[in-house]
Amino acid sequence: MTHNPPPAPPSAQLRARILQCVRDYAENLATAPAFVPGETPIPPSGKVLGAQELAYAVDAVLDGWLTAGRFNAAFEEKLARFLDAGFALSCNSGSSANLLAVSALCSPLLGERALQPDDEIITAAAGFPTTVNPILQNRLTPVFVDSAPPGYNPAPEAIEAAIGPRSRAIILAHTLGNPFAAEEIRAIADKHRLWLIEDCCDALGSTHRGKKTGTFGHIATLSFYPAHHITMGEGGALVTSDPALKRAAESLRDWGRDCHCAPGRDNTCGRRFRGQWNKLPAGYDHKYVYAHAGYNLKITDIQAAIGLAQLERLQDFIAARKKNFAILARALSGTERFLQLPQAAPDSDPAWFGFPLTLEAEAAARRPDLLDHLDRRKIGVRPLFAGNLTRQPYMQGRDYRVSGTLAGADRIMNSSFWIGLYPGLTEDMLAYSARCLREFFGLEA
Ligand SMILES: Cc1ncc(COP(=O)(O)O)c(C=O)c1O
Helix, strand or coil: CCCCCCCCHHHHHHHHHHHHHHHHHHHHHHCCCCCCCCCCCCCCCCCCHHHHHHHHHHHHHHHHCCCCHHHHHHHHHHHHHHHCCCCCEEEEEHHHHHHHHHHCCHHHHHHHHHCCCCEEEEECCEHHHHHHHHHCCCCCCEEECCCCCCCCCCCCHHHHHHEEEEEEEEEEEEECCCCHHHHHHHHHHHHHHEEEEEEECCCCCEEEECCCHHHHHHHEEECCCCCCCCCCCEEEEEEEHHHHHHHHHHHHHHHHHHHCCCCCCCCCCCCCCCCCCCCCCCCCCCHHHHHCCCCCCCCHHHHHHHHHHHHHHHHHHHHHHHHHHHHHHCCCCCCCEEEECCCCCEEEEEECCCEEEEEEEEHHHHHHHHHHHHHHECCCCEEEHHHHHHHHHHHHCCCCCCCCCHHHHHHHHHHHHCCCCCCEEEEEEHHHHHHHHHHHHHCCC
């Protein structure tokens, strides 16, 4: 005898209808207007959203849970699996992920390996400010090393030469998706007993010697701002396989609390009213015991839902970034008299964030004219973030050390810029970007 399944309750039927409407709405939006050269903007970066992102987000809204819940759990698990890591902790930005990473290294949970005020962290002078700011925010001292085109990452020898008696850690970004020499730098970190944080905000899916970036360091960080490989609007994550680092980062993310119950859950340890913490009354509610001077850097389940849908498409996004890089590289070959083209690090396969270019010596003075030429044709351009960070207004008067010279970082600040290759750009758009660059230098298209 066969049984028909019981009918779904009215609320479940309504939810299914709503989600179908959302998918239909998204499918209707899917066709982009035709590209008109010189009129249609070609942004340097952007998001690519589809029906799944909108349907998951609405599903999360309909749950009514709002704070990190089932979508966040699924997102963290999938991300940890992608990076072969024990743990992934979502947070509200890549900057927050870096703050959590550096702050976790200062946690008393690490015992004698915890960083102390005035300890040094070695980092690159050219890059994004919030790779470096958590060093200052934790009253530690940055030690800047140089980097230069065409790789835009510091050399392992420069990192090793920067190590001093107070150096305790290295934090480096894989610049614009191009991996730094992660294997060599991890070996240097191990040799000198330094922690290594990989800022992978621009490098989700890049590989070095066949291993994903984010799997070499003690901690990796990610950003899910719309410019990045996947997005949830605002968001980030910290990834680690070290249980002590995970515990410290989770506590710091969640107000500094000692308890590690998921939002809305109580007493997962079974000892909520049974603990004793030195100066606290016996049995003080563990949910309100604070082990760190923490923050609240959590995300909502709506953000996680969008992130989960994006993670399901990550392989396609990575492939599109690589393909778009190859299109630009091909279309710009022969411009080397004027432009230094980007070069992937040896033994690496970058999922590029952008396409960096550096003007050769005699062309460098023409950068403002070139950027203006591109801007007037609606081609988005960006500098390599802060350029030489030591020149930024907020760094003046601060304590830092420079190892060697920062001539390369100055060259990046004065002569480099990058154009877009994100998956939302079409071959026509990429060809037009390259054509306009060639045109500026009087080269045949
Ligand atoms: C290398 C790097 N680190 C950190 C960040 C900060 O990420 P968020 O914007 O999510 O704070 C960015 C932002 O683009 C970045 O490029």
